[in-house]
Amino acid sequence: MAEALGVPVTDYTFEDCQLALAEGQLRLPSDTCLLEFAKLVRSLGLKPETLEDDLDKYATRAMKMKKEKADLKEFSAYLEFPVSHTLESMFALFDENEDGIIDVREFVIALSVVCKPSKTLETIQLAFQLYQSENGTITEEDLGHILKTAMGVSQIDVTHLFRAVDEEEKGKITYDDFYRFAELQPHFAEDYLYPDQMVAESGLKTSSLSAPNGICTDFSPENAEDKNKPLQKKWN
Template sequence: MSVTIAPVRLILVMLILLLDCVIAKIALGGLTEQQLATKPMKGWRRMLLYPLWLLGRFQFFLMGFHYISVKGKKATCEEVPIFIIAPHTTFFDAIIVFVLGLESSSVVSREENGKAPLFGILVRALQPVFVSRTDPHSRQNTVREIIRRSQPGSEWPQILIFPEGTCANRTCLISFKPGAFYPGLPVQPVALHYKTKPDTVIWTWEGPNALTCLWLTFCNWNNELEVEFLPVYKPNDEEKKDAKLFARNVRDVIAKAMDIPVTDHTFEDCRLMMEASKIGLPMEAGIVEFHKIMVKLGLKLSDVQEQLPKYAEIAKSKGYISIEDFAEYLKLPISPALEEVFAMYDRDGSGNIDFREYVIGCSLVAKPASNEKTLTLAFKLFGGEKGYITKEELVQILESSFTMADNEAEELFNQVDEAKSGEITFDQFKAFADKKPEYATLFKTFQELSEAESYQEQGNLNFDKDKND
């Protein structure tokens, strides 16, 4: 298919895309961003969206989505102002716009989508509610705009929302963001069933990139999709007052229809793991689970960060501790949640844990976007105060902080310790870093150890104060 049908499909889709962009450009001509966000397009501008809709549906036909089966009945504008669509697994989910029609084309979309080459102008033509994942005020602005557009008598079309906020792999439904549920109005859940085998459409933060997914999907002769409109969900009084409860209950309805489980993980957890990956941490290191358990304990990350210097001092002097000591240090009662945290580190079932590992975990969760301070703390805790570390100490650091295999850590040590002295000094780190740039961040931390030492001794280790979600 890569040398026959896929290239033909790609050429035709790109030609239609260029025509789409021309039509969208004309429709948006003369309108400011403020005007686009204030009121829906009308008149001849609105009429130009119909050829866009037809061309878009034809594009998906060329991509292999020859027939989209529809199950259930779509609710009218009078019945519901909002469609809740899940699971969100791929950029191909945009096809739902063409299934629902232009009267239901008001969407909530990432801000980045409106800036993408070619596709950006098509997204803007739909006049979406743009969401920024980095702007701290974006959440409140998005909620206000959803409420405004969904009010009775509004001129805006029905709103399409993927409440998961990110793409997952369809094995479960992650937490629904509550923004769509704050208005407290009836919603219609919509389940997307992709039935193509092999499944080439899934696009997540770990796995094949967008171009690979696109090309493999082009190589499928037929891509099957079923859109299932579930019964309209009308919130009760309790759900109207609690958007998160409303969101959980609607998620349960879709999960039952999909016959898949739910999980309380969110996009922010995925983001945390992506940041961990960027700084060299394995994504399976359990950081997300650690974060969830911290929530169970009722510990705020800001509180954890404030307590880190104190924890570090305890760790240096105590080392291995029992669950009673653990509860005392955290000033918490012994509970199932605390036992769960303790069990994460009690790998051998001895009833004692290395408190230093817990401190490193706290540091990673409190500031996941930077590992330099975490490693500084790790070197301090595992022997770096004397100006060098041994092979055993390095293995312990990399195993506990990065779940690096012992043999890999030992190999790294041997590469740095060219003199075979059994110790690694800063000069050796620097020399090796010049040859191996991929370890530069790790070695730079060692250089900063002396600067951080005075702060640690005063109980004021200065962790990165940049705000992170």
Template sequence: MPPQRVFALPRQQSLLLPAVINPFVQDTKLTTAAIVKCVLLGIFLVPVRAILLSLVLMVTWPVAVIITFKHPLKGAVEPMTGWRRFMCRRVMAALGRTYYFCMGFRVVVKGKQVGSSEAPILAVAPHSTFFDGIVCIVAGLPSTVSRVENLATPIFGRFVRCLQPVLVSRKDPDSRKNTIQEIDSRAKSGGKWPQVLIFPEGTCTNRSCLITFKQGAFIPGVPVQPVLMRYPNKLTLLLLTLCQLYTTVEIEFLPPHIPTEEEKKTPALFASRVRETMAQALGVPVTDHTYEDCRLMISAGELTLPMEAGLVEFTKISRKLNLKWDNVKKELEGFATMASSCKGGRITIEEFARFLKLPVNPPLEELFALFDRNGDGTIDFREYVIGVTILCRPANTEDVLRMAFQLFDTDEDKRITREEFTSLLRSALGVSDLNMTKLFKEIDADGSGFITFSEFQAFATTHPEYAKLFTTYLELQRYQAIQEARPGDLELSSQTDSGEKQEDSVSDKKDD
């Protein structure tokens, strides 16, 4: 067996694993003492708090009805003024504070909130729990961005109406555009509208990092005041919170971030710099995870993979590799097919070989090593997406495929017979006739008994790993020839090998 090449493939920081692998799972582990304490306190506190909360809601709901009576939410909407605004800012805010007080919340406010004329938008992070709504109470009931379905929620829907939210509808294809226009209009009203409060992460996390901020709060290009939320108690699940004597929440208003001209033109840059400021103040890292990672995580679960398998830092991967959501979702389905028999959502070289219907051999080992970016002997979905996109799909050019096709077509009659196919795979990759039969039938789509170039190309398009596998085989053949050269050619061999290493390194880093 020829010696296998060992590549030093540098990995740029841009596609290395994030500091926090899964920011969407809250792993709450309670000690026995904590559980006993929660049970004992809960026996007394939960019933009492439930009664108090019900009484507060009985008072708050009619007040909310009065405030929003005959006040439109759609069409030519004007900000609340006069008695409506007074009742909203004073009465409703006081009832809101009472509601959270009955749940045992102790609020600590740091910094100073500026007015809507100085910073029309409040950007709040991290968003981690249902209780984060307390920041709306502390900030004086500013407008929020809310799904239109929330208005139909019994009792609480009426409270949401008091905030005059910017409504988002999943059924309206123009909803995103209309939402951005409405935020822009309110932010540039010169203080006519109250501040707009936005959770720019767009979904809940476990507070271990700040994920990518959505750009909605930053597109208007107006000053944004960052607002931080901290929960020193750690236990912020509904029942656990009610079972504690008190829950501390710290709300800190940072100085407003006034955008530069560059940031006004580039909302993504504006969002990134605000996030960096907030992360430094919180003392947590940032990652490129987004809500789309949540969707991929759910899709992974539906495909019987561990949910964590779908986490790829979608924004970074899609931007670096020029991939769309549908592309990544399709790759996840392909990965699930390959990983269906393995546990933990990670593919070993044996499973990789089984999927390709090939034995473990030097070319396959080298291809697997290119996929395995962290060298742990397995391929996860993130490595698979990067590998297929950077390594395999570029190998599916027509020139490469024609070269591979010609390897099989030994008699140059522009078609590959079963014998030709068997002969090459047996000699090059060590595949037996028995293993080869099913693969040949898959490529021979029309069942004619031979493979045309169009069939070969169509198969390579949906199975890009094969194209790279054959080019890897050709490179190994060249490498073996160099190694077998006479001693006088060693210097040339070293130079050629170095050139090949550099070429492969560049190839691996195409978009890395």
């Protein structure tokens, strides 16, 4: 039908549309790489009907690994999938420093967003469990890693948000601190993460963060031809 109508054909699915348009508290920016990640998840063979169970399994394994990094072979064993072009592409997506190792906690956060795109706080709660210290707190640096991954961007400034949550200026916050803040400030992303990049369209606010596009193709028909180009690194 698309060809008959003379419009570009994309390989994004209905689930990708749900991810892009999800009404969670973290509105995905137009250049998010999570759409590309979602495609790789499907290509790898993870099934939508079992994705939440897979998420629980991988989260448990990541918690046991704590801060240990994984190379490609270890990532393959972690996922229980053989090394393939798809797996290599997914690994490259998280190989931020191009040093051949990744933090599997970032994979779990990305998978949680894809699995539950409208349930922002559930993803953030899981991320806190992955990053928190023994006393249940995370630092500003940790929050930066969490939100950068959850939004699929190459960089993000969380200083204003962290300071707003950390009312007692302890330099660390708990999930309860974040939850209470999010309940009072449901639009915290627009207000604290990218207030200068928000524009109004039809009464709704959408993000236009200018992070490098990297591996991710833009979720728009005019860029559909990019789908046949070789994959590049997400974070540069």
